Amino acid sequence: MNHLKTQLAEYCQHCKSMQNLKGNFSNREQKTSDGGTRTIITVSYHCECCHNFICSEEYEQNSQLMF
Numbered sequence: 001m002n003h004l005k006t007q008l009a010e011y012c013q014h015c016k017s018m019q020n021l022k023g024n025f026s027n028r029e030q031k032t033s034d035g036g037t038r039t040i041i042t043v044s045y046h047c048e049c050c051h052n053f054i055c056s057e058e059y060e061q062n063s064q065l066m067f
């Protein structure tokens with residue numbers, strides 16, 4: 001598990017205000033239909049203040065996303 005400081009801010013239900021998010025990201029391999037594998041990066045976003053879970057997103061490693 002890796003930690004990621006983000007520029008994102010979302011409404012936190014727990015804090016009842018806008019908060020910066022921090023992300024944890026992990027990699028996993030997924031089989032593709034053509035027999036290969038691809039790496040999926042799952043990012044879970046938590047409130048920086050209270051650590052309440054906000055949302056998660058998945059990306060393919062070779063997408064345009066820059067960390």
Ligand SMILES: [Zn+2]
Pocket residue numbers: 012013014015016019047048049050051052
């Ligand atoms: Zn919060």
